[in-house]
Structures are given as structure tokens and as C-alpha cells.
Amino acid sequence: MLDPWAIKLVNPPLKACAQILKTKGVKPDQVTIAGFGIGLLAFFTLWMNGYIMALFFILLNRIMDGLDGALARLTDRTDAGGFLDICLDFIFYSAVVAGFALSDPQNNALAAVLLLLGFVGTGTSFLAFAVMARKHDLKSPAYPHKALYYIGGLTEGTETILFFVIICIFPGHFSFFAFLFAFLCLITTITRVLSGYATLKEVAKNKKKMVSK
Numbered sequence: 001m002l003d004p005w006a007i008k009l010v011n012p013p014l015k016a017c018a019q020i021l022k023t024k025g026v027k028p029d030q031v032t033i034a035g036f037g038i039g040l041l042a043f044f045t046l047w048m049n050g051y052i053m054a055l056f057f058i059l060l061n062r063i064m065d066g067l068d069g070a071l072a073r074l075t076d077r078t079d080a081g082g083f084l085d086i087c088l089d090f091i092f093y094s095a096v097v098a099g100f101a102l103s104d105p106q107n108n109a110l111a112a113v114l115l116l117l118g119f120v121g122t123g124t125s126f127l128a129f130a131v132m133a134r135k136h137d138l139k140s141p142a143y144p145h146k147a148l149y150y151i152g153g154l155t156e157g158t159e160t161i162l163f164f165v166i167i168c169i170f171p172g173h174f175s176f177f178a179f180l181f182a183f184l185c186l187i188t189t190i191t192r193v194l195s196g197y198a199t200l201k202e203v204a205k206n207k208k209k210m211v212s213k
Helices: 003-023 028-047 051-074 079-103 105-135 157-169 171-212
Strands: none
Touching (some): 003 051, 003 157, 028 079, 051 157, 079 171
């Protein structure tokens, strides 16, 4: 929901940093992998209850996630790079939740499980529609620079980052915020499934009309 606004805000500094990396010969996939490695440090730090340090790693991971895309647009944007980026993103998101579950299993495990279920719903609906959108050559007007079709929702990347910031600052309230975000993920999943289904039905209907003419 907040991604279009956030992208306009962060794109200029990301592009400036990407220009520097380009002159140094750094590849987008190298930034993606390095960012993922930093994200794994957040997982282990959360496990050890180092919440503020974990927040630093989380934010750095997210910065590098934006930086690899900016660099790809300046150099060579590939399907392989887009595939790698989205796979590691979803693993990272789940790893943060798992880190909180392991940091305090007695208090956090149930909320973490439900939140991971919410992530599966948002991730599955997102990726399934992206596959169908590519098949029918659908373009996203809101995110034309992305490797995949980005179907919107209540809980997108910006909202997820804000959620991670909140739970790192207030780790004792993880369960409350996790239950709340899981509910928002459920709403996102439902709206994506309904809108995606309706869109693909409309595409099929229009193609039948064209064939019949």
C-alpha cells in the first residue's frame, strides 16, 4: 500500500549509490547475495536476543535489496537475477520471524506460526499471479521497473519493513504485533486472490472475444 510512495522517496539515493557500484564493476547478483548474507546475520542475532543489532542488519538488508534492483536497471537486468532476488527476499522475511520464535519459543512460537502462514498466503498469491501475468504479457503500471508483476495489497514491502522495525524496538510485544500483522496479511491474501482471479477471468474473456471476431 505504501510502496509507490516509498519507492519515489528512496529511488534517487539508491540510483546514486548504484552509479558508484557500477563504476567499481560490482554486479547486481553480488549485491543480492551479500544482502541475503546480512539478512541471515539478523536471524542469528534475533535468536540470541540481540534485537537492536538485528534491526541494523534488517535495514541494511532492505537497503541492499533496493540497491541490487537499481544497479540492475543501470547495467544488465536479467530473469535469473530477478528470480534470485525474490527467492532470497521471501527466505529472509521468514527467517526474521523464525528468529523471533527461537528467541522466546514459549511466548512467540504461536504468533510466529500464524504470521508465517500469513506470509505464505501473501507470497503465494503474489507469485502465482506474477506467473500468470507473465504468461498473458500483463504489465504493472505501478511497478513497471520490476522483474515480476507486482500485485498490490495491504501488506507490501514497506509495511513489512515497518513491522520489523516495530518488533525489534518492542520485542516484548512481538506476539501482539505478529497477530495483528498476520491478520493484515490475511486481508491482503484475500484481496489478491479475488482481484487476481477476476483479472485473469477478464483476460480470458477478452481473448475469446478477439478470437470470435
